[in-house]
Amino acid sequence: METALAVLVGAMTATGVYLMLAPNLLRYLFGLILLSNAANLAIFAAGRLTRAVPPLVPEGLDVPPVPVANALPQAMILTAIVIGFGLLAFTLALVVSCYRQLGTLNSDTMRLAEPPAAGGEH
Amino acid sequence: MLEVIVEGRSPLLALAANIASWLLLLALGLCFYRLARGPSLADRVVALDVLNILAVAYCALLAIASGRAVYLDAAIALALVAFLVTVAFAHFVERSVLREQPETDRGKNDVDH
Amino acid sequence: MWITEWLIAALILGGSFFGFTAALGLVRMPDIYMRMSTSGKAATLCCGLLLAGVAILFQDAKVTARAVAAILFLLLTVPVGAHMIARAAFRTRSPMWEDTVLEDDPRPAAPAEDG
Amino acid sequence: MGWLLALPFLLPIASGLLAFAARRNTGLARGISLLGCGLLLLVTAWIFASVSRQGPLVAQMGNWPAPFGITLVVDRLSAIMLLVTGLVGLAVGVFALADIDRRRERLGFQGFFQLLLAGVCGSFVTGDLFNLYVWFEVMLIASFALLVLGGERQQVDGGIKYVALNLVSTLLMLTAIGLVYGLTGTLNLADLHLAIAAQGESVAVNALAVLLIGAFGIKAALFPLFFWLPASYHVPPVAVTAVFAGLLTKVGVYALIRTFTLVFPADLEFAHNLLLVAALLTMLTGVLGAAAQYEFRRILAFHIISQIGFLVLGLALFTPLALAGAVFYMIHNIVAKTNLLLISGTVRRMAGSFELAQIGGVYRASPLMATLFFIAAFSLAGFPPLSGFWAKLLLVTASLEEASYWVAAVLLVTGALTLFSMSKIWAEAFWKEHPGGGALALAALGRPEQWQRVVPSLLLVLVTVAMGIYPEPLITFARDTADELLNPAGYIDAVLSQSPD
Amino acid sequence: MKLFLLNILLAISWSALTGNASLLNFLAGFAIGYAALALSPLETGGRDYFRRLPKALGLLIYFLRELLVSGWRTAREVLSPVRRSQPRVIRVPVELRERNQVLLLSQLISLTPGTLVLDVSPTANALYVHTMFVGDPEQFRRELREGLEKRVREVLD
């Protein structure tokens, strides 16, 4: 099962990276979303998979009666999802601000902080 | 009944769940087709909306197939908030056209191809 | 016992059938309005049937309450979403199938440069 | 104990949140922030004193025994990093009073600044890999906010690159941590050491080492992952650059040191070679980059990179002396680099620009600023008897003892080229006459601003000079630190043997 | 009064959700419901709630039947290779006094497969409905007026 996820994560990473390498910042953002999801899935797979048994302890018992899914990776993913949400939202705001301030979403033309002449005589 | 399911002693239900699973997955695939084809943003949003509702259905199916009610919680959460995306995009569709983006071709304002 | 089993099976199959037709409508219908007409509601129906199946299967007040809650929430939200997107499509003149009879058009006249 | 170790991040979090709440009342927010900085310095000094007296301090958050809960561990390395963070925090906090305009304060500068410190301190105290990730993110998001605070066009442009490249690091780190867990089943650093040692060297361990080098390498601005730094460090207000320059990349280096001394086995040779090559190239490209710049802050920014090379070199050589050198260099560099940026801000205030071609005359206008810069700059260039010399000496000796002559050569050449850049700034901004009339005298800035600008620089210069003239305590401390890092048994014992209260 | 009833309703749903019928839990549900209501955009003013409950049940049953019937019709339409439908956009005047009634009506119309409310006239006295299986618009309007609309009025008047 994990093998399939490994391949899926790789595929998501590849598509994410391809998107991130585009000059358009929105595409970068989409790539980031893909990559972020891929990372979460990687954690999920790393904790090894258990089918359909959530890590819950039924009423009246003190320990789960059957092997349950590994809870720690789930907690890690939850944290990572939330953090990813914050980072992505901020990046979105930055992209908006970028378009408002610089009038473009093409990162190739964003040369204000590093003007072409700064590294020498272009 | 529940034990029967959990212990896998109901071939009828297993079969039904399996068929249903196939049907719903096929449905999800079809949604994807519309999602990809568009042509307008509204079409895609509708596809996404249906996809979300089908996901709710799938959660219900999972609850039946596994005998675990926790899947219901996912269904409720999805049912409650998924339409927000639809509303927000509808908002955008109206706004983007009504605000008159000059480069926009009005009739097919959000035709992507 | 077997009645419940058959009932649940029927609900599952019926529900997923409607789910499938919903998606098929999404693909097959020629314009967005017809797609919406055939898809969203059918999908809701699908959910309703499956959730009913859940309620019957578990026969537990808590679960039933949640299943009913889910159905109610869907009944509340799905038409709103559908309406909003339909309205947006309508107002922004998303193209209609050519055979559609437009009895009365409340929308302001389309701009000249249309097309 | 738990409280003492949690205070370095709880304090700035509390003051940061309060400062957010009070951000419209800038006076109150300033008060909260300054109080936070002051208390932080006190707490870190206290921790430092305790650790140097009694060895690693350990606290189990939530009272769960290691490795199940999150453990806070402060060993010597953490302690000195905390102390210097407290110092830099206070210095920049005071400087920011003069440097950050009202508008930015109302936008929440004090809160972001405090949370940045919280992230930095959290990274230093945690003994848990995933918790380290969380603190990195706290630090990262606060740095995002600070970098673009004020939203000027240039800031947004630089901010995009900073954010875009740092997010890659975040994702790499997250993936790596997840997989480390997948390999070992634990997140506690001490426990990880045992788990990985039990596994022996495997391709998975190597691959994870590469991923972590990639992740922390981006944070640390290692070659060839450093692009975000020169692209962005010159865009925010200088107080922000100063705290970034002092602390952010160093947290990346800290993480590298921590993982490659504690988590991964000491004989992970390929990783050390990788780090060595990267370090050498980092030193050279950074210093060459600086030579090509004619803007005060960009020169300093490129030098940050080059100096990261020194630090990582210390880790890569992996001898007691080299690690001690890295530790000493880190402390020296944080103090000197932060100070240079503070001074660059004051120079800009006096002379009107960061562009060397457009400024000058500060030597005449303010002997004090000139002296402060001179000392900090020549310390950075490794001139004796300033702190940078001892740092350089330690590393040169370490590389020569290892018979790594090329390494020593690169070290020395980098030092010389640093000197080139520093003297360029000195000649242009200080010695040269101001092309447009003259620089403002310090006295013209007004009493409070003058104090807010000078006192932090003076404080940091005093530290630099003290470290230069009497380096023995710090060198001894650094050598003890190196021993502790190379023999993590004490650390591990302290973590795993401690039962909850 | 209406708010109070609504609050009670919320408290009951709370008890149902949590599956705990104790008084304490009901009170908790009431308090939470109260807070939720305070935060939500409800109109004030009240009507008798219990009088309309049977009507509402009737409406529900009527609607469910409609739902199934039209669901089946759309399913056939979707599955059949030839298109039998005749899409129309029909203006449906409504004589409902309250916006809530318009809302309920249009929700029900929208929920029914094959019909879809495209827009509401600015004064809320007419709906623009997209239909797929309507041969005669007049008949559709009449059916709606005497079917759904009447029941909605009975429930919400």
Add this chain to the structure above:
Amino acid sequence: MVGRKHTVAMAPGRRSEIALTLVVLAVPLCLSLWLLSMVGTVREHGSLEFALPWVPSLGVSLDFLVDGLSLLFALLISGIGVFVTLYAGSYLAGHALLRRFYLSLLLFMLGMLGLVLAGNLITLFVFWEVTTIASYLLIGFDHSSETARRAALQALLVTALGGLCLLAGLVLLGMVVGSYDLSTVLGQGEIVRSHGLYGPILILVLLGTFAKSAQVPLHFWLPNAMAAPTPVSAYLHSATMVKAGIYLIARLHPVLGYTDLWMWTLTLVGAGTAVIAAVLALRQTDLKLALAYTTVVALGTLTMFLGSEASVAIAAAMTFILVHSFYKAALFMVVGIIDHQAGTRELGSLGGLAARLPVTFIAALAAGLSMAGFPPFLGFIGKELKYEGALAIASEPLLVAGAAVFANALMVAVAATVVLKPFWGRLPAGLRSTREATPGLLAGPLLLAGLGLTFGLAPGLVAESLVQPAVTAVLGRPETVKLKLWHGINLPFFLSVVTLLLGTTIFLGQRRLRSVFDRLARLLPVSADHSWDRALALFRHLATVQTRFLQHGILRHYLAVVFASVAIVLLWVLAEGGVLSMGLSWPELTVKEWAALVLVLTGALFATTSRAPLAAICSLGALGVGIALIYLFFGAPDVAITQLLVETLFLVLVAMTLHRLPVLSGAHIAGFRPWDALLALLVGSAVSLTMLAVLEQPFTSPTRSFFEQAAVAQAYGRNIVNVILVDFRALDTFGEVLVVLVAAVGAASLLGQRLRGGKAAGGKRQP
């Protein structure tokens, strides 16, 4: 600022200046007296040591070793320091930055004393670099002049580069010996010379000393350093600092000397330096530059002699250090006076000043005669000793003697030029009003020149007390040195006569010779100064090119490099570890799991291939649902719900901002990028393979069972995930919430600031 105030109110300013000068003067004066008091002890016991602990953990202590060699240098430094301070007080009277000047001068003086007295290699190096810094500040003293700044930078870089070599050499030396302690090191000559690192150590140390002592081809900075005020030139760049290299060569003679490598390197470099600099000296028309080049000649000569192990040669060198310091400092001061009083130091515009500056002339004459090596000046003794030493050098006496004669002849010519040209002949009209300098200016050169005469007449004053202990220290064995004014007629005397004749000839035929030398100099491809500029320009160009190449400002190329480097290293490691050939088992997935995977994959592919952002956004929404399904399948409802909620809310946020972004225009449409696709595939496969490598290993986790056992029993919660979040690892959750909070406030301050001035959107509307 201080200075400016003083120029306004002259009289009190002058008084306080004098007071300042006196205070500063007290430092070298006291030091000189203190050092003098040690002369006797040193002659008796060989050496004195003072030790203070400094950095014991590195074997560095604040040791001071006073032996013959260091005492000789220390006395020179402090003694000449007295005269220079005195001179500077008048020379820079009324200068705005006098206080800073004295500060730098004192820093230099202390550095120099520390250097020669240091008893620890690292301590020595510390002081070495202090003199570099002080020299930098002093050369750039006239800081508003571009020339001065350039010269300062040049001196700094050349000497610092040398310093770095020296540091490496000293550290290696310390490593070989096992101690930085000078006395220890000096006693380990045998071990060092037989060690494999001897060659590198020697080369590194010599590079440092050559740079500092301006040996060809590293000499070019020294003439440029004449941009400094004359007292500085007299002090640093002639009498003291440039001799730091000489000192160090002499100092390490017992350890590094006595080998062919040592001898040949020093002899050749020294001789070459002496000859080339002599030629260059004669070409100069600027008096100060001419003197500067003769300094290089002197330094070359000294280096040459230090290559020898003959005691006469060393004695010659030690004596010559004294001689040179006296006359060269005096002559610099004289030139300074001419410059100061007449306003120029160009030979062409000077002449006949003897009448106007009679006292100066006397000083010049005395110093010049010593320089030219006329009896009864100390210079004569020095020269005789040099020839004697040259002839005593075992291997190549003729080479050394020839170089010495040639260099000395040119010195004679230069001395004659400096002494005669400005003072004799016709007084140019512009110089009629020239007045004799103040006593403060005159005292220095007169006294120094007088010392040259005194010691010439009574060489015994220095022979046994200074020179002999110095030679002893250099050779590391007891030596006896006798200095006599008259040795009788012998080969050295004959060479002296030849030198004088040759020198006079050169002086007389100077104009013709100058053109010959010019042509000669043109034969050399470029001057070293020019090469320096070229090297610097090349370096700047290289720096610019590499920076432009790496830091070009294109975000996606940055990203590509980052991704590529991580992926390539990762793939390499994986390939090395054999992961590429690892067997893969077909994953056992159920239909629905496959379907979810396909859904996610399709979503990812659509998001990537769809040209329009809007389509990509919707695809991402669908992908989120697919991922949530995966989480559900494998027992993670909390994660699934969170995933769905976050996905939903993020899409809502995107939808709310989209209308402000150019999502509907076609500007963003881009074609297929094959290279990016390749890179993406590399990264993706690297990640996949890493995961496979990890997942292949068996998984055990003690934490897992602990959480399952303790959730209900100790943390009273049945949802283990939630218990981890709020209890076991609450700190993570707390941090995560902070991230979201800061992200929100940060976004608010980023976007809310422009429209509403100072107010941020987050909290702007109070109810």
Add this chain to the structure above:
Amino acid sequence: MNSIILQGATRLLVALILLFSVYMLLRGHNQPGGGFIAGLIAAAAFILYALAWGMAAARASLRVAPARLAAAGALLAAAAGSLAALAGLPPFTGLWLFIGGSETAKGIPISNVLLFDTGIYLAVVGSVLTLFFVLEED
């Protein structure tokens, strides 16, 4: 957006969603849910409110600035974690009090853990709404 259908539906939905969010918060310790999920759901309620009735109305109903709410939530979480200090325990140690406990049942649990989760809840609501408002309004 001025749709009477959306506005009408929102009247009930907002209350329902908020209720559901509290439900998710309270049951989180034992069933799927918890402060973060609940916070997101509550934020969704207000976003819905804002979409239907406008930003101003949504802000007015929230009564406090969302950023303040977020800060207050984070402080509450910190305070909950710090309560352990009263018992002399390390930060974030859970303290439990069972009201009306008996031999068989533990009674109603009161704990700082729930308080912590509530802080998370408020912080998430505040943060998400801050983000939403600023992205929508600017």
